[in-house]
Amino acid sequence: MVAIVTASLLPIPGVADSANHETVSSLDSFVRQQRTDLGLPGLDVVVLSQGSVKFEGTYGNVYSGGPGVTLKTPFVLGSTSKQFTALAIQQLISQRHLALSDPVGALLLELGGAKSPFSTVTLAQLLSHTSGISEHAGREEFNPWPAVTSIQDESRRVLQSPPTAAPGEHFEYSNANYTLLGAIIEKVTGRPFEDALQVLVLGPLGLTSTTSDLELARSNGLAAGYYTWFGIVRVVTPGAMWPMGAPSAFITSTASDLTRLLQVHLGEPSGIAAATLANARAPLTRANQYSQYASGWFVRPFWELHDNNENSTDASLPTLWEHTGNTERSMSYLAFAPSLGLGVVVLSNYGLGTDQDKLSRFTEALLHKIVGTLDTPATVDPLVTAAPVIMIGLPILQLMMLAWLIFATSRPRHSRTGRWLPLLVGTLVTSGTVYFALFVVPNRTRAPIFDPTWWNATPDLAVSVGISLLAVLSWVALIAVWLIRRRTPLMEQKRSYDT
Template identity: 30%
Template sequence: MGAREAAPSVGPDQAYEAVDDFVREQLAEMGLPGAAVVVVKDGVPVHSAAFGRADDSGRPMTADTPVLLASATKSLTTVAVLQQVEAGRLRLDEPVQTYLPWFTLRDSRASQITVRHLLHQASGMAARDTAFEGSFAQGPEALEEGVRALAGSPLAGAPGEAFGYANANFNILGLLVQTVSGQPFGDYIRQEVFEPLGMTNSHPTRAAARADGAAAGHSRWFGSFWQQTEVPAPTTGMPSATMYASANDLGQELIMLLDEGQYRDRRLLEPGSVRTMLEPGVQVDGSKMYAMGWFTRPLVESVPPAESAGGAGGDLPLLAEHQGEWGNSHTYLAMVPSSGLGLALVINANDTSAPSRLKAIDTNILRILHSQEPVPAVVHEDWLQQYSWAVALALLLAELLSLWLALRVLLSGPHANAGRKRLLVVGLAALALDAFALWLCFIYAPARFDTNSAVIIRQFPDVGVMLVPVLGLALLWSLPRTVLLLLKSRSGRTMPTSSMRADSESQHSL
């Protein structure tokens, strides 16, 4: 049975008005600073709107305001890679080491990783072992340095075996483009992608984006208020997560892809390359798959929730989408090739404790565009992610209490036997607290969220401001505290003997 066409059944103007009303409602309800949305259809932009503010100065958000794309960046890198494939400089099934002979990981199977594996997020690398988000590097050499730094990373599985999302896959792809094209990746993207598409408010670097009035990012602090927040956007991650673009510019990218590589009088890709890009390549979960820089799944938003839950996915149009999640921005790109519909949404904020709330905005806009009512957001994140700030606060208070107790004991007078027991209890309890904090931050949470502690600190700024002193106390104070408590215990142990000798001598002198 052929795929159902996914065109809105209500009038376009009514649908776009409903989208704007919904976005305004979400901004008011959630307190979001700003957003911009663009809809394209049949090769032209049909709707563009912006809401709220770009930064704390009150500067209005516009559809031309650059926003940090996060992982929505990957679709742009895919275009660059396929351009080089068309030029014959890259081959999809050629190993990475053909182009980067020095490329290696802490696993001999790294020699089997191909360009296609990277595009399909199936290289075997894991996000937590290859994260770069804690870096601040901005220089043009940072991209190669970041890829070379992967040499100590393990593989979580065999290349091509299964889906495993890792920004490193696309950072390597960016370096491949840089290597075979003979020019810095940022220059290539600007000249071969942004300029032909007329993406005048898109930039490969943070400095260029800021010079063009980029929106300031915001994070939700302590689950209660939005704060303008600086989060690293290093050049190391340019091909995977740290480029900037406006909503209008993203609409132009969507028009090109929906027209199979053609944009006005310029052809950026051949139709076969676009079809290859959007062909599902590896299973993610359920009906969701990963193509090349795009997730694909049935467009369940085109039917009532009860019908989509009833297993009608095989009869629904294909949706290609990609969200971008950073510590202080949220972006979304979506295409329905069968109907020529494209959607771009940028929000200059993110709630890392519950990003599903913002993801619900993405899917509800799709629902509205397909004549369906929006549905309430369902928070999917577990308690540790939702209340990570509270856990970090509890750890900080516990560490400060432990510090106070230890100092109080250390600064007190000599101890008898009961006092020495108190020293032992304080010392062991403090060590247990330190061990728990280190286990939670370096072992449990990284494994739970498939990342590392540096990324947690940088991408969860409200958590980071409390975890840094917690880790400082647990790592730097635990050893001197233990030594001082032991010395105090030893000095206290000799005191009763000295006192007894002094009393004995006093009695003899009488």
């Protein structure tokens, strides 16, 4: 369903002549094509101009054969959850219950904060991912078999994890920072995270369908999470979602609620003071050479206003606040530019899998389409493109090598070449398999091969690697048996000669 709210999508003051802007029907065609190309089962897209809705499109179904996606359909947000948690912290700061300089050691004393290597880390450093907590420490919420599941217990574990840098030294994005913020919210308010979130943020904003209670979200029609196996079969596939991940990744919301959120950031009145919202938008650190990080928002120049993202450091460019989010089976994107009155909401119930840049390519192209500029040519990693073929082909090739070796060694009349050729070829294939499984995959997933967090994120890759490694072990065992059988007659022959 597409609501054509206005005949032309924008004008945005100072961007271009309104006659050059894309029409709603053109944007709808673009989104439909993107949805097809990306294989998205369900999709919501909303565009605001001057704070008013100018485009809203809903596509696909909540689940196969189920009702169609609407603006009221809940989706799991992923990392766009962080701005809600950060806004709760900013509310507590505005109420003088907290200060940005407050240290973790004092705030989480009962969880071992005083004895933690992060005892001197401040609220500002948690909000801005400059605490020294590792990215790896924040992956536990995606573990299919976590040791603990509550915010408090997970915070206790994080507080004892090894730091990667001194507090404030550099930016390292980690969900664990926001796990600790969730624990701090619970401690200061004396309420469970969900209750505190409703009182501090969601109620004052007027968001009626946003929650960290996954059971409530399911009862309200939460979109089922999909995954495309081996680039071929798209099916509903469960993913890890644990309570301790609520502050950083597992808040659920709807396009309708998120539209309201962006309208508030664009100036519409709400129950949260304008000064508190401004503090939430204020950059706290530099994330990289292109962007800064505020309280759950990346802050950067709106370089999509130039063709091909040229002059991205142009000081005259308006500022864009944005954040992407993805879980194993969903993705989201929020962006707004207050000086232009522009806002964008994207929600989908789809896991990125092996192509982790898929969402960013889509959202960047979408921004260019909205403002009527040329996008940079899309580039895709050749290894990512070839991933489905590799995942299917490598185990099959390895199994073929096993069959060839078994056949060759079981026929004594085979020539020496007939015996050694499969051994040579198979060893080369096996070496390639081991290199792919133990070096390429960990490098690309940024996780050790035995880290279960990536198994859920890319289950088809995990299956492929698992089968391939089993085949490798079988290959080694077969060669060992063959060498033993070949050596036994030679030993007997030697003993006979000695006698």
